[in-house]
Amino acid sequence: MAHMNQYTIATLASHTALQILKGAKDEGFKTIAVCETGKRRVYESFGVADEILEIDSFRNFLSIEGELIKRNAIVIPHGSLVAYLGKEKIMQMKVPVYGSKSMLDWESSRDKQRQWLAGAGLKLPRLFEKPEDIDRPVIAKLHGAAGGRGYFLARDAADFKKKIASRNATDYAIQEYLVGVPVYTHYFYSPLTKELEIMGFDKRYESNADSIGRIAAGDQIAVDLESSYTIVGNMPLVVRESLLHEIFAMGDRVVAESQKLAAPGLYGPFCLEGVITSELEYYVFEISARIVAGTNPYVQGSPYTALKYDVPMSTGRRVALDIKRAIEAGKLSAIVENIH
């Protein structure tokens, strides 16, 4: 029977890798960080990687697959892996990967993602097909604008047209701009326990959006300041306890809907990203179907995981725990693709 000593946890050295590798070590796994040449320093300094493999560019992650397979590695995917490889290459990966590829299609297409979230009964911002349809403030999201770069706010159709022209872009989504506080909910669903957990919450720290409020309004107007949304970091957050019931229900419905759309459906860590309005309605504008960087404040566990676990349970560690339990139960193939 399989034993956990056989396996090594590996990931691309960026995004949430520190947390993933630290969590894997805490659960007893050996770990590998796959770095770009000359960029080992971060992963050496924090001591989270038993081995560091170097590749010339993250885009060439598949070039290291042979080495990873040789080491019996299980790769933990995160946003940077998906961003650098793209859906096609992810689908081709031969090395064992934690998590289901079944939802990649549903996540990477804007229309299908919306169908998924709407099917789960979530409140969604209105979408505008054409600039002419804009009848309220909107946020424009350029396709492939990773990490929030290239998002912009427009007051109305005219403002949108002016701003999109200066950006010379043709592929974008136009979403209703909802006024409310950003809340990112971190979930974990284990197919082994059939249980959905709330791991925590964060708010992003975006440049310049999270700094312009420090400038008095009169001064902002004098210099004609515009909002931008580049993600620089994350801050910890807890939400009003009375909201948790509905937030659990939202997560349940997202998982259930995913199982209808494409078996086995969504599992492992995922995140609903949205705003909560002054009427306490949670509008969701996006789902990330894997670990998000918003879990990075919680290397020592969150105020929520501390309720349930005796040890500091980061989301990265929760993934490793899932793998460990699957190995012990002889069910690894239920949560890891390409495993034999």
Add this chain to the structure above:
Amino acid sequence: MAHMNQYTIATLASHTALQILKGAKDEGFKTIAVCETGKRRVYESFGVADEILEIDSFRNFLSIEGELIKRNAIVIPHGSLVAYLGKEKIMQMKVPVYGSKSMLDWESSRDKQRQWLAGAGLKLPRLFEKPEDIDRPVIAKLHGAAGGRGYFLARDAADFKKKIASRNATDYAIQEYLVGVPVYTHYFYSPLTKELEIMGFDKRYESNADSIGRIAAGDQIAVDLESSYTIVGNMPLVVRESLLHEIFAMGDRVVAESQKLAAPGLYGPFCLEGVITSELEYYVFEISARIVAGTNPYVQGSPYTALKYDVPMSTGRRVALDIKRAIEAGKLSAIVENIH
């Protein structure tokens, strides 16, 4: 003599219940969560309740009193219990309750609360009796506007009159709007040790107030945005160490004044809620005479409790510790009402 195994810690399943029940378990108590029918999920998921009792509505909390008394429960009150039951029902409760009811009168009347805080020498925002008196920006607080819903900002008397008219409200307080950063101070005073502790600090996360600053001023004006103050969550905070001396002194005076007003006075957790100006003056606009949701980021303890305690000391756990010590000292009736 009484032993702690005899007692069970119970609370209404909302607000700070997760923290209270987790803290009670960590101090060795059995725990009960009183949920609304069909809303057990949160308390089951986090594993903090040894027993879950259901009632049809939080407003009918007294209907479960018999069951609680049968289980030797000590109820820990929090903001939601007070909001759902109201002062009258709280006064009628027959089940043992942690904390003094003596200050409820002084807290629930705006005038008496102001008399208390002024008597303690705190800096308070100016109050305006009539709209005509308004001579500076004010914040209007509608009576019974729980969780900050219904608060609004007005620039001057005319602006206030326009806004109050659209809200069709007659019972409100008009407070000077003080410009400064919100700081919520969590205290704990134990009548057993006669010691006041600082447990930590938070800032609320309010919708939309904590998000509008992300919108460039020109865009805000274009869409005529107004501030609202619905509490969505809380964020952790530490304050400048040189302010702690005065913040201890403020807490001391609030406790001392309460003892003058109504013996035995205030004890257990409480919170001063206000802003600190750019002149480093701490203006207080409200006191909560029990545990506040702002302590929820600190399930694992705060940067302040970590200085003093060897274990993760949340405010919820600190309450349980107080009860445990009172039981051990044979002084439970000093901190729990209705105990025999």
Add this chain to the structure above:
Amino acid sequence: MAHMNQYTIATLASHTALQILKGAKDEGFKTIAVCETGKRRVYESFGVADEILEIDSFRNFLSIEGELIKRNAIVIPHGSLVAYLGKEKIMQMKVPVYGSKSMLDWESSRDKQRQWLAGAGLKLPRLFEKPEDIDRPVIAKLHGAAGGRGYFLARDAADFKKKIASRNATDYAIQEYLVGVPVYTHYFYSPLTKELEIMGFDKRYESNADSIGRIAAGDQIAVDLESSYTIVGNMPLVVRESLLHEIFAMGDRVVAESQKLAAPGLYGPFCLEGVITSELEYYVFEISARIVAGTNPYVQGSPYTALKYDVPMSTGRRVALDIKRAIEAGKLSAIVENIH
């Protein structure tokens, strides 16, 4: 040979003293807090000081030197010690002090600090020699404006002249105002291990800058609100993992440059203070060459130190660990001045 029981860790009771003393105790040292007369309360309450010495004013810290030397104290300097004593008195101190005085000259002169940081290849905000040169929004920093008090924003030359006139100040620096999110990086460099560590990040909580964004722009303009920058506290923060490589490199270059300028150069805790723009460029506007208050959220360790250390490693504790290791290696004089 020297043994750590011989030594006591002492500091001025303000700024980061709680964390420093707690950290020293956790590493096994005896501790002394030097308080102003009548202000023992904070340090008694949190139980971090084995002994409290009182002086009439922090400005007279040198009056207690004899007592400290008698107790074999090693003083840990922080921002308040430097602010109250000034460079001259710091240079005259006869009691053993952790950290190098070699960089004090380079830090306390604006021109020399800029030369240091520029030499390290950091991106710096533009400086304007004369008000007439101002061609963009600037932040004016009055000399000796401790804790951010007295900083102000000006849109252009005319706005600057108007505001500086009302302040009646002649000694100030005029820096380009860069739009981006504030990020304060906490480093630690140990001359024993020759290793640079990232200890964590914070954002300051400034009054009123971090509250005016809560006021709708129209209302701000109606009351002609201006930004101010008095530090009230700090909030925890993590940064995008892909930025860490460059942030390590920035710290390396700052240390290397300091060694060129004045041996033995910078060591112990230090902090780069700046903003990260929406282009993900980190502009640095200041260095603090010792422990900063931004480390106070991390008494229990930060999400970064939790990766590397098995125990809660605050920056204060890291200092004590450095001293402990130096004692054990017989190299105390390499990191503590005035030791024999």
